[in-house]
Structure formats: C-alpha cells, structure tokens
Amino acid sequence: MWFAKSQEETLKELNVNPATGLTSQEVQARLEQYGTNKLKGKPKKSLIALFFAQLKDMLIYVLIGAALITFFIGEYVDSIIILLVVVLNAAIGVFQEFKAEKAIEALQQMTTPKTLVRRNGEVLEIQSEELVPGDIVLIDAGRFIPADLRLIESANLQIEESALTGESVPTEKVAQEVLQDPKTPLGDQVNMAFMSTLATYGRGEGVVVGTAMETEIGKIAKILDEEIDEMTPLQKRMEELGKVLGYLAIGICVLIFVISFFQKRDLFEMFLTAISLAVAAIPEGLPAIVAIVLALGVTRMSKINAIVKKLPAVETLGSVNIICSDKTGTLTQNQMTVVKYYTLNNLQEVPREGSDFDASIQAKELMKTFVLCSDATYEQGQGTGDPTEIALVVLGERFNLGRKTLHAEYKRVGENPFDSDRKLMSTLNEENTGYRVHTKGAIDNLLKLSTTALVDGKVVLLTEEMKQEYLRVADEMSDAALRVLGAAYKDVDRVISPQEMEQALTLIGMVGMIDPPRLEVRDSIRDAKLAGITPVMITGDHKNTAVAIAKELGIAESIEESMTGAEIDQLSDEEFSRRIGSLRVFARVSPEHKVKIVKAFKSHGNIVSMTGDGVNDAPSLKNADIGVAMGITGTDVSKGAADMILTDDNFTTIVHAIEEGRNIYNNIKKSVIFLLSCNLGEIVAIFFSVLFFWPVPLLATQLLWINLITDTLPAIALGVDPGDKEVMRQKPRNPKESFFAHGSGIRAIIGGVLIGALTLVAFYIGLREYGYTLGSTDIPADILTYARTMAFVVLAASQLFYSLSMRHATKSIFAVGIFSNRYLIAAIIVGLLLQLMVISVPFLSSAFKLQMLSLRDWGIVLCLAVIPLVLKEIYKLFLRSK
DSSP states (O other): OGGGSOHHHHHHHTTOOTTTOBOHHHHHHHHHHHOOSOOOOOOOOOHHHHHHHHTOSHHHHHHHHHHHHHHHTTOHHHHHHHHHHHHHHHHHHHHHHHHHOOHHHHHHHHSOSEEEEEETTEEEEEEGGGOOTTOEEEEETTOBOOSEEEEEEEEEEEEEOHHHHOOSSOEEOOTTOOOOOTTOOGGGOTTEEOTTOEEEEEEEEEEEEEOGGGSHHHHHHHHHHSOOOOOOHHHHHHHHHHHHHHHHHHHHHHHHHHHHHHHTOOHHHHHHHHHHHHHHHSOTTHHHHHHHHHHHHHHHHHTTTEEESSHHHHHHHTTOOEEEEEIIIIIBOSSOEEEEEEETTEEEEOOSSOOOOOOOHHHHHHHHHHHHSOOOEEETTEEESOHHHHHHHHHHHHTTOOHHHHHHHSOEEEEEEEETTTTEEEEEEEETTEEEEEEEEOHHHHHHHEEEEEETTEEEEOOHHHHHHHHHHHHHHHHTTOEEEEEEEEEESSOOOHHHHSSSEEEEEEEEEEOOBOTTHHHHHHHHHHTTOEEEEEOSSOHHHHHHHHHHHTSOSSGGGEEEHHHHHTSOHHHHHHHGGGOOEEESOOHHHHHHHHHHHHTTTOOEEEEEOSGGGHHHHHHSSEEEEETTTOOHHHHHHOSEEETTOOHHHHHHHHHHHHHHHHHHHHHHHHHHHHHHHHHHHHHHHHHTTOOOSSOHHHHHHIIIIITHHHHHHHHTOOOOTTGGGSOOOOTTOOTTTTTHHHHHHHHHHHHHHHHHHHHHHHHHTTTOOTTOSSOOHHHHHHHHHHHHHHHHHHHHHHHHHTTOSSSOHHHHOTTSOHHHHHHHHHHHHHHHHHHHSHHHHHHTTOOOOOHHHHHHHHHHHHHHHHHHHHHHHHHHHO
16 A cells, blocks of 8 residues: 555665666566556457357257258258358357457557656656556656556646546645555545546656556456356346247157157158147247347437447346446536635525626626636637636636636736645736736635625625634535635735735635536436436545435435445445445445445346446446446446447436337347247147147148248337337336246237137138048148148238237237337238248249138138237237226
8 A cells, every 4th residue: 555655665665766766777677577567458259259159048059959950851941041040140249249348458548658757867758568666757737647656746736537536626646645544545545646547737756656457447457357247137038938948849849759659650750740849839030030129229229329339238228227327427517617606695606507697796806816816728618727727717708707808908927826735826917007916715724814805895804703604605515515615816016926925815705616417317317216216326526525416316315325435345245235225325436346336236136237437437337237338428448348338428318228228128028929929829730730630730841931931020020119108107127027927928828829729720621621620531632731821821820910919918009009110010011922922932832832722711811810919909908997
C-alpha cells in the first residue's frame, strides 16, 4: 500500500534518487525483472475452435442425428438441408463471439503512447511501455498517467479519475499526504496517480510503483480475463428442450420396435416408420428459427438505440429484475451545473432552461466575479478546463455575462492561483479607473477573510449574525449534496501582490452546484418499478451526493438504503448477501466492490443488468447477466466488456430494451410452442397408426418437408410479432420458468393432439372414398398415396391456420388484429402455395409420393384444417370470461 508510505520511504524502497532518476543499466535490469508496461490478454480462440464450440448443444446433436438418419434412408437432399441448418446456426454464433471479446484489446489501446521521465539526470520522452518501477515521471496538465505512481511532488495538481472511480470532478492531489487507513478507497488516495487517468490542472512528479498488470487498470484486466461461461436463461431452456426432444426421439424408436415385435410386423418397414417418428419428434428448424428471431430482434433493438453484441442477451433482458446503474453520465448529465445562488436573505434557484435572466444587482456581481475569477472557457456549447469553473462560466453566459466580453472589458493584470491549503483563487482585474480583486473558494474561508458584505447593492459591515446566516444556507446546500462555492471582491487603486489580495474582502454570496440527473430518467425509473424492476445506483461519488440524486430520481427514499465501499469491506460475503435486498445506493465503491454487489444480487436468483461507461465498470459489466455500456461517453473497455451498448447514453433506452427483450422472449416462446404443437401432431398421427396396426399416414420425406419448409415460415413470422403493449405491466419472468409455464404445455398438447387426430381423420376419409378403412390390408399404392396426400394437406394447412391463434394466449385474433402481423399472413399464403406446388408439380409430387386432389376433397381438407384455429379461439373466449 504505497499510499500509506511517505515519499522518502517509497524512494528508498524503490532505490531511486528523484533528482537524477534511474540509470540506463538499472532500467534494463528492471525491464528484465518486471517486463514491459503493457497489459496482457489471454490467447484468443481460433475461428475453428469457436465454430466447434457452437456445436456443443443437445439440439445440434439431435439435428446431426436427423441428418444421419435421412442419409441412411437415401434422402440425401434432406441430409444436406439439415446440415446447412447446423452450419448456419454455428456461423451466426461464431460471428457474434468474434466481434464480442474486445475488452483487453481496448485496455491495451488506452495506455498512453509517450511519457516524460527523468533518467540519468536528464528529462526524456519515452514510450510508456518502457517504464519500470522506480522511474521518475513528470506530470503536467493534459497528459495521461502512464503507470501507477506515488506522487513525490505536486503543485495545484488535479487528476480526472472518472473512468476509474466514477467521480465527475477532478481529484486534487497532495504528494505530502500519508494515508494511515489501509482501506482508503481509490477516490480518496490523494497522494497517488493511476494509469490511464488524466491530469487536468497543475503539475507534479511521481515515482512508478506499479506497471502493466500490477496497476489498478491491470487488476481490472485480470478480472475481465476470467472465464465466465454462464448460460443465459434461453440457452438453458433450449438445452433442456434439446435433451427432452433427443431422448423422446430415441424412446419413440425403441417403443415402435417393441410394438412391432409383438405385432409381428415387417421389421424393415417398422425401421422406416421409426425413422418417420423420430423425424416427427425433432423440430429441425428450431435452432435456426431461434437464431433468426434473435437476429431480427437485434436489428429491431438497434432502431431504439440499443446495440446488442451477443444474441442470447436479447432474451435475457426480458428476465432482468435488477438494474445496477452507474451514476455519473448514466443517471446524471456528467457536467457540473449551478442549480442555486445566494446573496444575503435571497436564495434563488437557477431555472433548468433558458438564458438572459433578469437578476438583481448583487446576483449580477456574483456571476461577474465567478466568471472573471476563472480560467475555463466555454464556446459553442463546448467547455475546457475544470468542470466546476466551466459550470460557473456557463452560469455567466446564461445571465448574459459572457466570458469573452467580461475578460475583454475587465483585463486581468494579476492572480493568486488556486491552492488546496487556502481553497481559494483570486484574480486582479482592471475596473473603471482602478482595479478589483475577484476571489472565489470555500465559503468558510471567505467568511474569515471578509470584513464587509454586499447587501441590496450597498457595502455594509459583515456582522456575526450575517456570517451565521451564510453558514446556515451553505449547510442546507451541502445537505442537499450541492457543492458550495463563495465569491468576494475588493477594490484597490493599484496593482497589488498576490499575498495582499485576500484581505479585508467584501462578501457577495455563493452558489450551489451538482452533476444533475438526466431529465428523462425519473420517468424511466417509475416505468421500471411498475414492471417489477428494482433500480440500484452504484457510484464512486460521496454518499450524501449519491443519496440526494437517488432520492430525486425515486431510486431510494432514505440514507438507510445506502452503503459505502468501506462498509461493504467490513461485512463478510454472507452478511453482505443478507443485507443486499434492502440497499438501493452504493457509494465510494471500487471496481472489486461493483463485482461483489452484482454477485450478491445474483446469489438471490436475480437477473442483474449493470450499466456503466468507465473503465471501472468493465468487470461488473462482464459479471452481470446483462452488461450495458454507454455508446457516447463509454470507454472502449466498457463497450468491450458489455453485452449491449446504448448509442444515445440514455437510461430510458434500457427500459425500452427490457420491454423489447420481454417481447422477443414471448415471440420465441410462441415459435417454440407452435413448432412443438405441430411436431406433436405428427407424432400422434404416426404413433396411433402404428399402435392400432393402421397404415402409416405420412412418410419421413413428407414430414421433413412440413418441418423444414411449411412450419418454419409461420414460426419465423411469430418470432417478429409486434410487441404486446401490456408486457411492461407484468412482473419480470422467472429465469427458471419453463417454456411450458402458465398452461403453455397443456395448450401445446391439446393443439398437437387435435392436429394429429384431424390428420388421421383426413387419411381415413381419403381411404373411405375408395372403399377402404384404416384396418384394411393390401391397400393399392395409388389409393394409399391419395389418402396420404389428404393427410399431408390437413397436417400442413391446420398448422398454418393454427399459427394465427398462437399470437396471444388470451386475446382473440380480432383483438390482436388479423393483419397486424403481415409477415404471418404472408407465411400462411406462401405455405399453402408451397403445398399446392409440391402436389401439382409432377417431379415434386413423384419425389414426395403425392398426387392432385379433387375440388371436393380440397374443400374437405381445408374445412378440417380450420378446426384447430376455431376451437382455440373458442377456448380463449372461455378463458377471458373466466
């Protein structure tokens, strides 16, 4: 813990003289000992390895099994089709993963290319990769810190550490400080400078105490490098479903052979029948359909400013019930803003919008002093300099006191720069025929130096009562998490020295500023809560500031719902996990704390989304179920570690994305239940024909045609069904919830049995027309072909029509809107045309052993095909009335 050691102890331990720095020989020796100052990443998987990783899935095994079966029965075209589905599915997964893992590369790019060091008594500019522990690094404004440093010298040094700590305001650094508390958080280590942070003001020197993976950034890289192979809820569901379908297919084959053995049937014929049943049990297009639906969902989400990097993450969004959000830049605007100003007995709120306000003389004098006593600039909506000073210059612009105009009119002739001991800054400007000192800083320090105050445009003696009133208002502002800054002046007749400036001042007033919440976030948080989602704030900022923002946004109600990083360290993992449910705000936290918080929420079975934009957010983004990075303000590291990136940096987009995720899951569920209903119908038709010694109503090739062609189109169309507007009035889905929850399984079984029974009815009618029954023997091949054609059309058409009723569990097709999903209508029409084509085109009909039906029989099969849809709609009517 270098922050707990004095400068002398640090230099002695690292064996370096700060006046001369390391020698070339020492540098070489240390390079060999510690290695280059470069972050390391784990070896990347090759494309081949990624491809084969995609094939480790039960449904894929089932598909490969189906391809082998169809190959052995001589249906080579079907084998090729199934294998193409497998390859397509794997290729989509490889493409997504190849783009995803960029976090370590982004971290490497963040390290600054060059740095100033003192070696052999000379100041050199070197590549930062060549730095070693013990190097003396020179820091000035605008330079990135190239490694972790223990500061040995600082002059008004300020370092912007928001990417690492989450604080929007630069940290004042004091080299002389020695911090005794071993648990001092990163944001409070004022005698340290960390790799990849930015010096914004002043200058300093530091000795390198950590390089590469031994830096704070390096620790983050190590966390990012850990393998987290946790499957999403959808992947778990699909794997379970794949196993069930695989075992079902094997079980059916065994059962058929057992039944056939006792029935003394022809075993080769039964082998072909068993294959037909196995093919019927496997929804060949299912993995491809799920991948396609997710890919289309990703495209839809990109239109609402949410870029999803990993396909399964779309569905996971629908289960999210905890949103852990970084404060700075995510919930807030990441820019300090003056919200209140005070002159004696006159506290005013600054309007959120507008400019050129009519302010009192005192208020104008207050703004004028703040603008003149500032080094920041603000032009065309862009500010440079200290965020606090930028806020003051922006305030002046809004009150029609532009920086350029004031600095031109009241030329600066002297200054006493800001100092962390004085906590003041003063400038001397020309004023009419004389000069005026403008001073800004801590209100308590200004009160000690002021003898008079500006009240109602007149200078009056500053009494003790007036001082108490200023302090009371300042305390109120501080309690509201505002940063308070006072202003004073004094007129002089000559150019005076900096030491004379801060004496016998006239106090004008003070302002309160904060990094304000985004305007739209409060409504989004309310919507999230209504949808059963708990928002949680995680920040590196101070507790009071965090709680004040959280209260304003509706995240927390009291300070009891907050905890600091130091308090987290005092609890064991079990104690922290027990308390996590009652906490809504976490302040002064480190990257390790963020990961601990995410893991604690997950330990209770929650599906956790973590949003953030800084380097410090990357490990928690990686550990969360859904990591959400900010696209505009986000670092490359956070984007690399995230599952989703918001292109508009808007918290509201997360809520919209969760809504979209819920709808996409519902659509996938519709597609899966629809496909399983269809496949069950096929199983019922084949199984009962075998059980009762009837002729098989459908051949394996016919089933494959229906599964791969006719079923797939409506399943994809259901996958892009317009979203249910009421989906955000429901609680988040339990990630352990089965596809078949809430009666879906029963509905799938009823639908499947109905479709299978009607297929057998059509087969029976086809045989009956020629004087045969299901129990007849020696049925001529052409009559069997005709009856199978009727069964084939009923099976396919009933599934196509039935897809209309799958759009909503309780709403009728009229309430949902028959034509509101035009893709589904198109899929049904195309499906019917494909059925007509395969029956009427000679080479296709001979390949699939089908023949053309009479007009009367077309009427019969279409009437039978509509029955499942009609009965399902009647059942919905019953559900709604109940």
